[in-house]
Amino acid sequence: MKLDKYAKIELTFFIVYFYVFKLLSNLEYNFWERKLKGFSGIDIEFSFLYGTSGLLAFIVFYQIIKFYLVNRKFFRLIACLVLFLVAYALYQKAVNYTYSQLPFLSDEFRRLATNAYRAKSIGYSFAYMFKEFLAVGCLAFVIHSMKQDEKVRQLKEQQLMSELTYLKSQLQPHFFFNTLNNIYSLALKQSEDTAPLVAKLADMMRYILYKTDRPLVLLKDEIAFVKNYVEVEQIRYRSNINISLDIQGIDEHTTIAPLLLLPFIENAFKHGVEEEVTTGYITIKICKIANELILEVENSIAQKEHTGEGVGLVNVKKRLALLYPDKYTLTVQSDELAFYVNLSIQL
Template sequence: MKANLFNINRKYFWMELGFIFFISFAISLISDLEYSVYEEHNIAKFSNDFGYRLVTESLELICYAIFYWGFLKVYVFRRSLIGVVLCSFAFVIFNRVFDKYVTNWVLIHSDLISLAFRKRALEELVNPRIFFTFNYPLISTIFPLTGLAFLVRSFTQDQDMKALKEQQLVSELNYLKTQLHPHFFFNTINNIYALALKQSTQTAPMVVRLGEMMRYILYEADQPTVSLSRELAFLSDYIEVEKIRYQQHIHIGFDVQGVRPEYRIEPLLLLPFIENAFKHGLEEEIQNGFVNIVICQTEEDLTLQVSNSKPQTVKAKESAGIGIKNVCKRLDILYPGRYQLKNNETPEMYEVALILPNA
């Protein structure tokens, strides 16, 4: 964590300034007020010292601010114990010298100060007697400001860790997407290859559809979100490609209900479930197979329901493909604990339902 000279974080500036103002003004004023009441038994005498305190504590505020932002906070952020000790020791010496010479000089030339206080300041400036005491500065200034610096550093570290975790999640999402793209193209090119071997007249239309899908994946799917209408257009192209592939002997249904086109969704989030239905539901089916896809949006959620027939001749059960594994990881990142994924299997059908919250 970098800490440069005069380490001022805008996010915590006003909190730090308020704390420094408090130990500069409030503590001294409260102390003077108590002294006037309990020792001199005359609260009116407190007002006699007000101008004096205003000038001296304003100068103290400047010293404390320079000490805190220029030195103490820098060493705390660098985790330098020696630096904290040395700058605190230097502060005690500097503060006493500053108080005897600079503060008294300002008091002498200030119209806010009564004649008695100005006379006393002149005597101290002409005949300065400097005594270095460490107990009071430690308790009243150094320890509180050191604690403040550690508190701000803790807040900053938490913020940095949160930003790092978010960056890691974004990197993981992008990695999962890059895995999905070649997987999708591999499957689609296999479909085109199968049609080309049959010298089908549908090969050219499928290539056109694939071009549209590639354009979407290459130029739009790298965005964090896309409009639901654009995602549905992509899914429609994909389903049309599958219809061309399977011709008339397979029933393919695609129904969209109540969706809000402006709704934003992570691109390519629904595709793996639809792709999986075609891959495992129709590849071994010769007749009477089906894939039904319903996308429905309500006020509370967006639901994808995909059902597909189970072929009479089934290959040995395969583990979940890369597309399903990736999309489940993406869902965990995007909707942690807020999405529902339900599977239902019968001897004739396999069904999956994905429910995403609208917000």
Template sequence: MQKLSLKWNWRYLRIELFVLFFISFMISIISDLEFSTYEQHDVSRFAEDLDYRLVCGAFSFIMYGGFYWLFLKRYVLKSNIWGVLLCLTGFVFVNQIANHYILNWIIVHADFISADIRARTLGYRLNFAVNYLFISVFFPLLGLAFLIRTLQQNEAMKTLKEQQLFSELNYLKAQLHPHFFFNTINNIYSLALQQSPLTAPMVARLGELMRYILYEANQNKVFLQREIQFLNNYVEVEQMRYTEEKRITFDVQVVEASHQIEPLLLLPFIENAFKHGLAEETDDGFVRIVVCATERELILEVVNSKPKGNAYRKVPGIGTENVRKRLELLYPNRYTLEVQEDYKQFHVNLTLMQA
């Protein structure tokens, strides 16, 4: 896990400032307001000692903030239990001594504070109110430090998961590229053996496919129109291999310019339709491909003929296995994949829900 940072973070700083402000000012102010209302039965008397409370609150804010940011938070983020205990002990003494010698001196010499409060302050003795200090200050600040620590840990874990996801997706893509090129080069090799005039056009089309894979498919997302253009080029390459008796259709419905998709996500299903359908078909075979995009979902339907005597492949190929893993990583709980077969055909239906 990434090391937790001690640097300022505005999102967390706002939480810390609010808690420190509430502990330093609002607790005593709310207490005075309640006392004026329920004990003195005169809410207006709340304002009599407001200047005194503001001075005490400002002093406390400085003391508590320094204690929290300079010591307590650092030890909590570093999981240093002995440091936290040392803070607990030291804070009791330092806070009480600072209140007695510094805060009281400020109050006594502050002309805007009432003479009665200044007179009473002169008579205060040094004491250690440990219980109140723990309940109202130390434990809330300790809880705040642990809250910030938890938030930073969650953020670090999220970043780590994103990095792992990115690495795994790149690994799956790297596996898919050689697999795709291997199948396409086999197609060209087959035509070359037959001395087919389609060999040169197929090599040119392969160049376009390679350009897309090498220079565009390394992005996180591409425009769906561009991906479909790539798939159409692949289908044209396959059409060059087969006789006119093989029926191959590629139908695209409702694709807007703004639609995007992860590159090479649909290719393995189309590859398999040709590789395990037409490539093994000796009679009149077919491949039907439909891509339909709406505002909320993208649907891919691939249907291909099933060669006679061809049993269902229980062990998926590299491309199919990769695309299943990529779907789990990219569309968790946002996709459905149905693969059906009968004695005549294979049927694949993939639906991707938009985020």
């Protein structure tokens, strides 16, 4: 049976606490009090046998602690502690009697077990038991806290994935709606650019349908998608709109969350030059240096003023905050002539 990480922690604790500590205690006692180095046979025998009896008893106690302490049933826990102390005294008597009757044990150990069995004391001190209760109780509390933290982490991850899926579902229809509008306007004019535009849209749809369902995609594929988008827009806009795309440093292996760059570029077209009646420009620079990806977008401001942000830009800001917390910087600003976006992501 494969143990989970919590069972491994519990097993390690009990082995160290009931075996290793007893041996180390005997080693220290021999060194300081008896002026001896190492262990004697009786030390090993004593540590192993009484460590095992203590281990068995406190595993039972540990189950009590886990059930009552983590469920905050304190009065029942106290009652169980009293019953455990009574039962432990009887258990110790039975253990000592059993050890005293086993012929394969050493004579000295059986003599010690016989004396402990015949003693009129309860077999333990309350200070010692309090120490044992505290140690085992701390273990139960730590394991409970770790399990609670893991549940919270899993819930946060599920919430994150749900929100990302929702944001991506908003982004894709928004993007395709705008692109289909472009195709429709060209079709009405019976433009020869309609067919190439449909082909590039098919490539983009293939990318979204078959690759963007993954948490990460290759950066080169994301860049190819962006290039297709820009070429689609170049077909649509007039020659007096200057569109520049500069891409540098893209390698074969770097990955990125899908559809992060498009909304900034799409925003430049939709809210920059779409309403331009004279001249306009869009400059896009994408550069990867070491582990940093830099996107710079600059576009002229159209005469028709727009207020607020599009759905795509709002969503991508949320996705950046969820996917790359403390690993990105985003600057969005404008003046009378142009709109500027500077995005830097540590991949």
